[in-house]
Amino acid sequence: EAGVAQSPRYKIIEKRQSVAFWCNPISGHATLYWYQQILGQGPKLLIQFQNNGVVDDSQLPKDRFSAERLKGVDSTLKIQPAKLEDSAVYLCASSWQGRTEAFFGQGTRLTVV
Amino acid sequence: AQSVAQPEDQVNVAEGNPLTVKCTYSVSGNPYLFWYVQYPNRGLQFLLKYITGDNLVKGSYGFEAEFNKSQTSFHLKKPSALVSDSALYFCAVRDMNRDDKIIFGKGTRLHILP
Numbered sequence: 683e684a685g686v687a688q689s690p691r692y693k694i695i696e697k698r699q700s701v702a703f704w705c706n707p708i709s710g711h712a713t714l715y716w717y718q719q720i721l722g723q724g725p726k727l728l729i730q731f732q733n734n735g736v737v738d739d740s741q742l743p744k745d746r747f748s749a750e751r752l753k754g755v756d757s758t759l760k761i762q763p764a765k766l767e768d769s770a771v772y773l774c775a776s777s778w779q780g781r782t783e784a785f786f787g788q789g790t791r792l793t794v795v
Numbered sequence: 796a797q798s799v800a801q802p803e804d805q806v807n808v809a810e811g812n813p814l815t816v817k818c819t820y821s822v823s824g825n826p827y828l829f830w831y832v833q834y835p836n837r838g839l840q841f842l843l844k845y846i847t848g849d850n851l852v853k854g855s856y857g858f859e860a861e862f863n864k865s866q867t868s869f870h871l872k873k874p875s876a877l878v879s880d881s882a883l884y885f886c887a888v889r890d891m892n893r894d895d896k897i898i899f900g901k902g903t904r905l906h907i908l909p
Contacts, residue, residue, distance in 0.1 A: 686838075713895065715897070717899075723901055723902070724799075724801075724885055724899035724900050724901040724902050725839070725885070725899045726899075727896055727897070727898070730895070730896060732895075737895065738896055773838055773839065775839075775897075782827075782844075783829055783841050783844050784841075784897055785841060786831075786838035786839040786840070786841075787838050788836075788837055788838045789837075789838050791836075
């Protein structure tokens, strides 16, 4: 069984630039999550999708972050414009129907300079 | 709202000794509880979960965890530590009776001394 795929693995951008991350969840997983993990901290949930609908985006900084999950499969997370404090690892995860454990991709390490 | 506390930033254990990584949680309903491990430059790997039933759950790589409802704890344990167990460990909780958010603790770095 293929795992959660994320790209790119690494990204370096200047502040005020925009960036996008892509995630392909495990086939059949209805729930998809985006987490932000700042160095030395635990993952923080940014947004959770159930199929292509948003379940929770209460911690997503909506003035600069956006996410979509078209057709209930792949998802993209965008930051525009980026700030220095956005430097973090962005983790995508998926699970069956939101009632079991989540499986994580390897993450995208973003550095904003 | 649910929350998870991992009181130790780092735990040091000699190889071959038993290890314990502590976790306490707070939820309004019944919890789903998880442990994940993270190696450098990798995503989180699922170790084990408690959903219901036996309070002692067994997972990958010889790890186990004990659910204690009265103490709202879910400590991770292993009878004999290996140097390769050195990594960052995260406890997580999901509230069965509310939303499906998975909330993580801040993590505990486990260092196994050869």
